[in-house]
Amino acid sequence: MTRDDRPAPTAPTTLAALADAVRDRMPQTIAELSELVRIPSVSWDGFDPAHVAASAEAVAQLLRGLGVFDRVDIVSAPIPGTDHTGQPAVLARREPKNGRPTVLLYAHHDVQPPGDDALWQSPPFEPTVRGDRLYGRGAADDKAGVIAHVAAIRALIDTVGDPDVGIVVFIEGEEEFGSRSFRALLDAHRETLAADVIVVADSDNWTTEIPSLTIGLRGNAAFTLTISTLAHASHSGMLGGAAPDAMLAAVRLLATLHDEDGSVAVAGLTSHEQEVPADDLERFRHEAGLLEGVSPIGRGALLHRVWAQPAITVTGIDAPSVQNASNTLQPSVSVKISARVAPGQSAAEAFEAIRDHLLAHAPFGAHLEFGQVDLGNPFLVDTSGWGADEALQAMRDAWGAEPQLTGVGGSIPFIADLAEVFPDAHVLVTGVEDPESRAHSPNESLHLGVLRRAILTEAVLLARLSERAPATDVH
Numbered sequence: 001m002t003r004d005d006r007p008a009p010t011a012p013t014t015l016a017a018l019a020d021a022v023r024d025r026m027p028q029t030i031a032e033l034s035e036l037v038r039i040p041s042v043s044w045d046g047f048d049p050a051h052v053a054a055s056a057e058a059v060a061q062l063l064r065g066l067g068v069f070d071r072v073d074i075v076s077a078p079i080p081g082t083d084h085t086g087q088p089a090v091l092a093r094r095e096p097k098n099g100r101p102t103v104l105l106y107a108h109h110d111v112q113p114p115g116d117d118a119l120w121q122s123p124p125f126e127p128t129v130r131g132d133r134l135y136g137r138g139a140a141d142d143k144a145g146v147i148a149h150v151a152a153i154r155a156l157i158d159t160v161g162d163p164d165v166g167i168v169v170f171i172e173g174e175e176e177f178g179s180r181s182f183r184a185l186l187d188a189h190r191e192t193l194a195a196d197v198i199v200v201a202d203s204d205n206w207t208t209e210i211p212s213l214t215i216g217l218r219g220n221a222a223f224t225l226t227i228s229t230l231a232h233a234s235h236s237g238m239l240g241g242a243a244p245d246a247m248l249a250a251v252r253l254l255a256t257l258h259d260e261d262g263s264v265a266v267a268g269l270t271s272h273e274q275e276v277p278a279d280d281l282e283r284f285r286h287e288a289g290l291l292e293g294v295s296p297i298g299r300g301a302l303l304h305r306v307w308a309q310p311a312i313t314v315t316g317i318d319a320p321s322v323q324n325a326s327n328t329l330q331p332s333v334s335v336k337i338s339a340r341v342a343p344g345q346s347a348a349e350a351f352e353a354i355r356d357h358l359l360a361h362a363p364f365g366a367h368l369e370f371g372q373v374d375l376g377n378p379f380l381v382d383t384s385g386w387g388a389d390e391a392l393q394a395m396r397d398a399w400g401a402e403p404q405l406t407g408v409g410g411s412i413p414f415i416a417d418l419a420e421v422f423p424d425a426h427v428l429v430t431g432v433e434d435p436e437s438r439a440h441s442p443n444e445s446l447h448l449g450v451l452r453r454a455i456l457t458e459a460v461l462l463a464r465l466s467e468r469a470p471a472t473d474v475h
């Protein structure tokens, strides 16, 4: 991005002092991150919530240890439509001084389940450094985001003492389970959360050497679908070929969701018009791990497919395992479907389009039952304000490279809620991941150089905001 109203670079002495502070503290920072990774804080149903509580407590301790907050609390709120309480979040605040802005720093301390332990080179909850990277579940997504906030604030204090900037830290405990109590938390703590700038450290970077400011995210629409054709199971030799089994119905039905080339074939799902960087097929093949001879799916520029078009993925299936597969016609099969929604369309509208498509295409009169619908809206960041300019300048200063404005195919659904509740705040989506991080997958990892540069970026941003003249504070 080239704009003639770019803010001035950070003073070299300030930048150098912050860089030294961040570098000197890296061993401590990595040790603190490792302690967080040791806590298996999976927020999903069916996983022990005591670990999420322990992880909230550990995060609160780190924040209290900084000694700059007026308050550090562990908070939770009810999940609408249920009689459950959401997972604990950590909320800290210090007021600004001398009319300086307040910045809200967001990350999440919950993680995805580790999956099959056997697929990990080192155990998922034993943080392990190999080469430039720290491996472990949550090492990148998003305990690195948590630690980036802690370390950036510490570098600021090390360097300038008691800064003027107001700081709110909000570390959520159930982002990976759909942020179901997020809105209730927002409503309950609206005044504590109020800020001029919101930094969401939960996204990725263009490469390990080039930072990204994320400007667009897809939404999500996930649900379960049970497909039933028979009142009971039967011997597949007795009736197979005449009685439609649910697996056949499921396979045929799911196959209607995509065209021959793998692009989504559901009427009513929309794409977003968006410029994207030119295709780099080799990079794409490498990042996705495409096997020899396997080609990408979809149409248009590769990154347009990922950032700006819908996607539908079957992520789970309940049916007899191969080991238990007897010669039986299955009466019903359940699947989990996870769809991505392009910016510009609401998740509710996208879900309706998919549901209507499935109902219209059910083969053999199969019965369909939908459940566990989880919707999150896409988001487009407004990059026209001073907040984005400040963040881009902080990235230039900290990385010594021109940042790339990117979309991401993943979802951070609560950002739309944040922007709705705080319409005047500058929302900045940053992160500590890189293309090799493999979030959600076995062998998730964090690049330690990226961590250091992300911390420095945030420290620089905080220092800049701490000196930002109130008079120029126009949106």
Ligand code: BES
Pocket (backbone or CB within 6 Å): 141, 142, 175, 176, 177, 178, 202, 203, 204, 220, 376, 408, 409, 410, 411, 412, 413
């Ligand atoms: N950090 C991710 C979002 C993300 C993914 C950002 C890829 C940048 C690149 C976040 O933790 C996440 O996994 N979100 C979920 C949301 C879902 C649980 C509602 C997702 O995208 O699947």
Ligand code: MN
Pocket (backbone or CB within 6 Å): 108, 141, 142, 175, 202
């Ligand atoms: Mn995340």
Ligand code: MN
Pocket (backbone or CB within 6 Å): 112, 141, 176, 439, 440
């Ligand atoms: Mn995630």
